[in-house]
Amino acid sequence: MTRSTGSEDGIRVAVSTVILTMRRDGTLRQSQGSAPRIALPLVRRTRDPHAGAWALPGGWLDAHEGLAAAAARTLAETTGLAPSYLEQLYAFGAVDRSPSRVISVVYWALLREDLVDQQLAAHRAAGEEIENVAWFDASALPDLAFDHADIIEYALWRLRNKAGYSRVAQGFLPPEFTLADLREAYETILGRRLDPANFRRQVDATRTLIPTNAFRTGSHRPARLYRDATDVELADRGPLAPEETRTS
């Protein structure tokens, strides 16, 4: 404790967010195309540390704004959407991760597949490409600025990990969904097929889904729609969620 103030020493605080969603291949075919993939939006840097490279959406932390609020703002600015799930990922602060000293508090968020598709289609229709923002398949990322490649890798690891013991996968789905939808989300996250029979039994052993009386009719036998049974969180998001996440 040599210094007593700690101010004005050139350390700045940024907030970035790894925004994840699930998207079907062909960008469309509302119902079933091929296997869905994890996708995320990146921003092309125009200024010089790593100008031209792609980076996570983010910005400087405002003095009157909470950390999670800043992440939510980032998300809204990039996608115009509210998160289905938002959790702090990690604080990155290696001395050499940027030419100037920057501490990045990184969040990760899940977005509902349907809203994202809708949003993307709307933009495409309007012909407007949101400035310098593009969506990438998580398995085919471009050159990334700073340590953002490591950050994304860690976020994906966390997602896979958390899918194993919580209900995060529902963050990709609309309020009502079939068990096949849910299973597909898990399969996409985990990268392997799950037995439909066992999956069904496992999820309803948790008693967290309640069946509705609605069915999704499609090309075959109709599937029952389910929705969340509780107001309980999809997963524990940290020490002070959900309060911190309240951005209002």
Next chain:
Amino acid sequence: MTRSTGSEDGIRVAVSTVILTMRRDGTLRQSQGSAPRIALPLVRRTRDPHAGAWALPGGWLDAHEGLAAAAARTLAETTGLAPSYLEQLYAFGAVDRSPSRVISVVYWALLREDLVDQQLAAHRAAGEEIENVAWFDASALPDLAFDHADIIEYALWRLRNKAGYSRVAQGFLPPEFTLADLREAYETILGRRLDPANFRRQVDATRTLIPTNAFRTGSHRPARLYRDATDVELADRGPLAPEETRTS
């Protein structure tokens, strides 16, 4: 992205550490006293935000120092010891958690029981009370400054949680230990008794301990000493450990 610099807006970055160890009740009786408890050191605040209250050891982040290095420094200043285990806990940044705007990146550390006992005894013998530092039982904490009570609670939750699926508990033990030592560490963390027979089988199913030829002789049948089988981490400490933890 309204601002482009983010500098000089009054946001400061602090690093605090929840330093946990396991201690036997009577402060002594090297061998077995009563059940061990989780204990941690706190620092009495002398300056005014919460002057007089107890707080986590910590300080301002230095511009040329990594986050984990700052945590390790904190630990050394408070206990004179190096961590058995060090991991980032969370970044706390609520706007109202301090009168001024402070982002606290909090780490948690485990210390070897034997070294801590040794260190404490040495200090006690020398009659020197390290200035304003005192150790508290985790179940009997004093009034805490800021949001530090929540932080400690979260650290203990994380410890319990991680004990369930990793080998963190070894962070409390010296390099060689008996299975009873290890089981006692888990019992202390989890707060419940474990079956010695099943515990034995579970740990050697993981193949992470190698038996030595040494035995600890005591009041009863001698117990074999074990040590870590691998150089593998006790648990995954985050996206960039162990590099980040290297403080040299």
Next chain:
DNA sequence: ACAAAAGTGTTAGAAGTACACCCATGT
């Protein structure tokens, strides 16, 4: 000899995995 911890064996139940099979719908 006896107390007590070290260490082994056995069994019952829970949970996870694989897969055969029936059901209901669109074509």
Next chain:
DNA sequence: ACATGGGTGTACTTCTAACACTTTTGT
């Protein structure tokens, strides 16, 4: 009718918990 995904049944394996029992020391 038949292909296909929705949904049920069942056997098998693996994990877990409980606890009886044997071994080895100090006293």
